[in-house]
Amino acid sequence: MTDAAHDSPLLRAFELGRSAAGWIWLGSLALSCVSGLLVPVAAWLSRALIESLIAAHRDPEQAVLLAAGVGASGVLSALSGSLSSLLSAKSQRSIMTEAAERLFRAVNRMPGIACFEDPAYQDKLRLAEQASQETPGTLCNLLLAVLQTTFALVGFASALLVIWPPLPLVLLAVLVPSVLAERALGRRQAALSAAATPEYRRYMSYRTLLTSSQGAKEVRIFGIGDFLARRLVDALGRSADRQLAGQRRAFGIQAAVACLIGTAVIVSTGYVAYSTVVGRLSVGDFVLFTAALAWAQGSTGSLLSQSSMLLASLTRFRSFLEVLRMPGERITGVLPVPPLSRGIEIDNVWFRYSPDGEWVLKGLSVFLPAGHSTGLVGLNGAGKSTLVKLLCRFYEPERGAIRWDGLDLRDCAVESLRQRVAVTFQDFxxxxxxxxxxxxxxxxxxxxxxxxxxxxxxxxxxxxxxxxxxxxxxxxxxxxxxxxxxxxxxxxxxxxxxxxVALARTLMRGDADLMILDEPSSGLDAEAEHKIHQALRRCRIGKSNLLISHRLNALRDADRILVLDDGAVFESGSHDELMAAGGRYAALFAIQSEGYLEAISGA
Ligand SMILES: Nc1ncnc2c1ncn2[C@@H]1O[C@H](COP(=O)(O)OP(=O)(O)O)[C@@H](O)[C@H]1O
Ligand SMILES: [Mg+2]
Structure with missing residues (x-):
């Protein structure tokens, strides 16, 4: 199989169905063929029954048998149809859960976190999620419709040939342009739903604000409920408008298709009725024809709508496949990370969150020796939490490098690194x-x-x-x-x-090589925070800690304290050294011990 064929969304969707639901999925397809075949069988039996009723030599036994046959094939067709629906619902459940599992595994494999701040990735993810829920179902329904139609068509073809040889051709001439028209429509619909996604995500974010317990407090105290609800309605409206943009065109195309089918119905019914009246066809033929026609109208309708739905959802399924493929393209570094024995070297690291954004870290260089507790202080926005994220390799430095015992983090397997690091994030x-x-x-x-x-x-x-x-x-x-x-x-x-609780979660990894606590203090008083740092040092003798706090007092026992300012280390040393130096740390410490703590805190 070529790569292109292998990547065809239709084949991949089929592969998903087969691997997730196996025989149930194949069974529902087989049953739907049986149900399709029984439709023409019933029609043929009805024809024979009518012929026997109006024949010169009537045979009551044969008539009863034929009537029973008509009934039985109807019942069987209905039974196999519903059993097929049941099996298909069962297989849809397996397919949907399998698709969700594959999708969120792929999301979890994304090594960094920049993608979650990228609107394009979020849009793709939303489409992929939608596809993972709907494509298996639409694919199932379409395959069922195609199989039923095909089998019924095969069954009816001979009947139609008998009645009027060009009739199957007329049907084909109507079907082909209709399918092509629906195909174009399906593509357009998919493009429109992709265009509607950003506004839909905006709607979802307002929805969360209005309905979550966190959002509910501010919404009420600031009285912004109606303001946000207005924004929500606008976003929802814009999202719906994008979806609707294609409806007028769709109406035109669908009206043209309906006219085409209507004309074919008028011409062929007229011809067959005329032939019956002049005696060229029997009443049984006419009954067979009307059955075939009713079937053709019903099944082409469902076939057409299913196929345009499938085309739209296959386009979304492409996003699903892209999301599945993405992590593989981005992971670099395979080396296992050894236990930290020398230390972590942050070497002239420059970092900004976007290529045209402000530099957050500007040539940061510092060595965090193994087995030491390092304190990190600095005003809001100095880049402390950013450094934590770089140490976890959620992002990579734009220039410079971070080395773990000399090993560039870029060359390391991220899972291996993260097993050695335990963090309480500031925004846990x-x-x-x-x-x-x-x-x-x-x-x-x-x-x-x-x-x-x-x-x-x-x-x-x-x-x-x-x-x-x-x-x-x-x-x-x-x-x-x-x-x-x-x-x-x-x-x-x-x-x-x-x-x-967040801290306790981090402490479950008490044996991690590096433990980072990023401002674990906003909800704790100063003494409680100091006690936690002391307890941590006691239970982590010989291990490395990086402690970040806006309360200098809480870090006074750290082996070394780094003062971060404007993206670089401004001064460093032990508490006593920094106090003796009389620099920025000493000034900040003086302010805080005078009780102006909250004036510079926050973060
Ligand atoms: N995800 C992000 N995307 C863009 N900018 C960010 C992001 N996170 C933080 N910043 C910016 O980086 C700077 C440093 O932030 P941060 O490292 O959180 O500071 P600190 O933890 O020292 O208070 C700030 O100016 C902040 O606006
Ligand atoms: Mg911070």
Whole structure:
């Protein structure tokens, strides 16, 4: 098979159906052939029945048998049709879940996070998600329609040939242009739905603001509900307008197709009726013809609408395939990351978030020795969190390099790097899971180890709070969902408590080579933060920590403190050295100890 053929969305969709649903999917296709074939069989039997009713020598037994045959083939056709629908619904379920699994695995394989800030990737993802849910279904339905139509056509072809030899040709002459017209329409529709995606995503973001518990507070206190709802309606309207743009044209094409089919119906019915009246055809022939015609009208209608739907969704399926392919193109570096023995060298690193944006890090050079605790301070926007993201290789430096024991991070396998690093991010995530899971997922392999989870929680000083909850560690830390197994309701923790849960999650990886805490302090008081840093150093003797805080006091015990300013290290040294130097650190420390803490804090 050539590459192009291998990449045909139709073949890939078929392969998805076969591998996800196997025999059920093939079985539903086979049954639909049987159901298709039984339609002409019933029509032929009806013809024979009528012929026997108006024949010169009538045979009552034969008539009863034929009548029974007509009934039986009708029942069988209906039964195999519904069984085929049942099997197809079953296979659609498998196909849909398989498609979702492949899609989100591919999303998880994206090594960095820049893609999630890229509108083009988000659009593609939205289309891919839509395709993964609908394409298997549309493909199934189309294949069923094609098979049923084909088999019925084969069955009817001989009948039609008997009635009027050019009739199948007339049908074909009508079908081919109709299919071509629908094909053009389907393509256009897909392009329009792609164009509608950005506005639809905008609609979704307003929707989240208006309906999530986080958004609901600000929406109410600022009274911006109607303002946002207006924006939501506008975005939804614009998205629908883009979809609608093609409808007028579609109407024209569909009207032309309907006229073409109508003309064919008038001409052929007129001809067959005339031939019956003049005695060239029998009444049975006329009945057979009307059955064939009714079938042809019904099945061409469904065939046409299915095929235009399929074409539209196959175009979206292309986005699905692109998203699946993407991670492979972007992953570089395969070397395993060894345990940190010397240290991490940040060598003249320049970084900005977009090629034409402002530099965030401007030639940052510093060495983080293994086994030491390094404190990092600096005003808001100095680039502290950016450095954390570079250390996790979510982004790569534009110039310069970060080296782990001399090994350029670009040459390392990202998974291997991330197994050695544990981080509490400044904007940590909250999960709609039980307290146990919220902490345990910090190290999935120990999700079932209650002791490990409680130890981490104790270090983060959240253990007692969690134990006092109604269902202890089994309490869901969300009020939006109930526990899926027990139906128990959950709780909402305070900001600071959530922060401690996030910290406990990181502490599940207490043996990580590098632990980074990025401002784990907004919800904690200064003394609590200092205590956590002390506890961390106690339990991580010989390991490396990078501690970021806007409270200089919390970092006073760090082996070395770096003051980051304007994308580079402004000064560095131990607390005592920096105080003695009387530079920026000393000035900031003086302000903070005078109690102006909150004046420069935040972040
Ligand atoms: N994802 C992003 N895309 C574009 N700019 C960003 C992004 N994240 C941070 N920045 C910018 O980078 C600068 C440094 O941010 P950050 O590293 O978060 O600072 P700090 O953690 O020291 O407060 C800020 O000017 C911020 O606006
Ligand atoms: Mg920050």
């Amino acid at each position: 995530a909250t999960y709609e899971l039980s307290a146990r899971e919220c902490i345990g997922i910090g190290q999935l392999s120990r999700l079932a180890e209650q002791d490990a989870i409680e130890t981490a929680a104790r270090l983060a000083e959240i253990d007692e709070t969690l134990k006092s909850l109604r269902y202890s560690y089994d309490t869901m830390l969300t009020r939006v969902f109930v526990d899926p197994e027990t139906g128990r309701e959950g709780v909402t923790l305070s900001g600071g408590q959530n922060q401690r």
